[in-house]
Amino acid sequence: MNPARGGVAVITGAASGFGLEASRIAAGRGMKIVMADVQAQALQTARAEIEGLGAQVLPFQLDVAKAAEVEALAAATLQRFGAPTFVFNNAGVGAGGLIWEHTLKDWEWVVGVNLMGVAHGVRVFTPQMLAAAQADPSYRGHIVNTASMAGLLCAPNMGVYNVVKHAVVALSETLYQDLSLVSEQVHAHVLCPFFVPTGIHESERNRPAEMSEAQAAPTRSQLVAQAMSSKAVSSGKVTAAQVAQFVFDAMDANRFYIFSHPLSLAGVRTRLEDIMSGRNPSDPFAAKPELGQQLRAALQAAR
Numbered sequence: 001m002n003p004a005r006g007g008v009a010v011i012t013g014a015a016s017g018f019g020l021e022a023s024r025i026a027a028g029r030g031m032k033i034v035m036a037d038v039q040a041q042a043l044q045t046a047r048a049e050i051e052g053l054g055a056q057v058l059p060f061q062l063d064v065a066k067a068a069e070v071e072a073l074a075a076a077t078l079q080r081f082g083a084p085t086f087v088f089n090n091a092g093v094g095a096g097g098l099i100w101e102h103t104l105k106d107w108e109w110v111v112g113v114n115l116m117g118v119a120h121g122v123r124v125f126t127p128q129m130l131a132a133a134q135a136d137p138s139y140r141g142h143i144v145n146t147a148s149m150a151g152l153l154c155a156p157n158m159g160v161y162n163v164v165k166h167a168v169v170a171l172s173e174t175l176y177q178d179l180s181l182v183s184e185q186v187h188a189h190v191l192c193p194f195f196v197p198t199g200i201h202e203s204e205r206n207r208p209a210e211m212s213e214a215q216a217a218p219t220r221s222q223l224v225a226q227a228m229s230s231k232a233v234s235s236g237k238v239t240a241a242q243v244a245q246f247v248f249d250a251m252d253a254n255r256f257y258i259f260s261h262p263l264s265l266a267g268v269r270t271r272l273e274d275i276m277s278g279r280n281p282s283d284p285f286a287a288k289p290e291l292g293q294q295l296r297a298a299l300q301a302a303r
């Protein structure tokens with residue numbers, strides 16, 4: 001079954017941003033859709049919209065950081081629609097600031113959602129997809145993990161977000177290699193967007209109470225990171241709808257890497273050249289020194 005025509009989609013983070021846009025495209029392609037998200041109200045609103053487009057929808061509220069909840073998602077998917085043909089491990093949150101200033105809860109929250117959420121999705125859905133492939137030679141399945149350009153670069157003051165997104169790229173490349181050992185019917189992809197207007201800069205709305213440090217006010221660097229990411233995200237010119245379309249295009253073409261801003265790959269080239277030549281990491285603001293100066297001034301003002 002090709003995800004481009006019918007099939008079953010499982011989309012995490014389906015209530016907003018890339019997940020919601022991917023749900024819209026999936027509905028247009030006649031897919032049955034499992035829409036999973038942590039936000040109950042936003043999920044209900046999104047579900048109503050996607051059902052209004054004529055799709056069969058299974059809404060599923062969960063926290064992707066919790067293994068048992070992702071296992072329950074997989075069981076509910078199998079029971080209602082059968083094995084998925086498209087799994088979009090996409091739910092994510094943002095947190096920035098100087099890397100030593102994150103609280104333990106910041107680390108646990110972002111690693112839990114952005115990395116373990118993807119790991120749980122891969123762990124529970126890949127066996128379902130491989131079983132479906134074995135049972136039906138015409139079955140085709142695609143697993144798309146959302147990383148970021150932050151998974152290929154190491155821009156400063158982005159803290160744990162860079163760390164987990166690099167891990168998602170590594171997880172996805174490993175998945176690609178491992179799948180190629182055992183199947184030609186199930187494919188892996190990684191989505192690496194640059195700044196795109198969505199709700200990602202308002203991620204604190206998704207932080208559960210148990211992941212908040214009592215009385216921990218944000219540090220100066222965290223406030224600076226928040227302001228810079230809000231500005232960068234909201235001024236992005238590529239839309240979330242375009243990025244979701246790139247995901248479907250990549251599945252149709254069996255392309256592993258999915259980029260929203262190919263020009264930003266120049267920074268990846270510089271980073272790889274740094275590594276290959278044993279050079280220290282290059283100034284990420286070399287092309288726009290005023291940005292680096294602004295960041296330094298903002299951080300040092302408080303010291």
Ligand SMILES: NC(=O)c1ccc[n+]([C@@H]2O[C@H](COP(=O)([O-])OP(=O)(O)OC[C@H]3O[C@@H](n4cnc5c(N)ncnc54)[C@H](O)[C@@H]3O)[C@@H](O)[C@H]2O)c1
Pocket residue numbers: 012013014015016017018019036037038039042062063064065090091092093094113114146147148149192193194195196197198199200201203206233
């Ligand atoms: N927008 C960008 O500029 C950008 C750039 C690179 C990568 N990304 C990544 O794209 C992915 C999607 O984010 P978006 O930009 O659409 O943001 P978004 O905030 O609009 O959507 C994220 C969705 O994930 C859900 N979510 C958050 N925590 C969850 C949890 N624990 N369990 C289940 N659902 C949860 C949110 O409720 C929300 O609906 C994220 O992984 C993000 O890191 C975004």
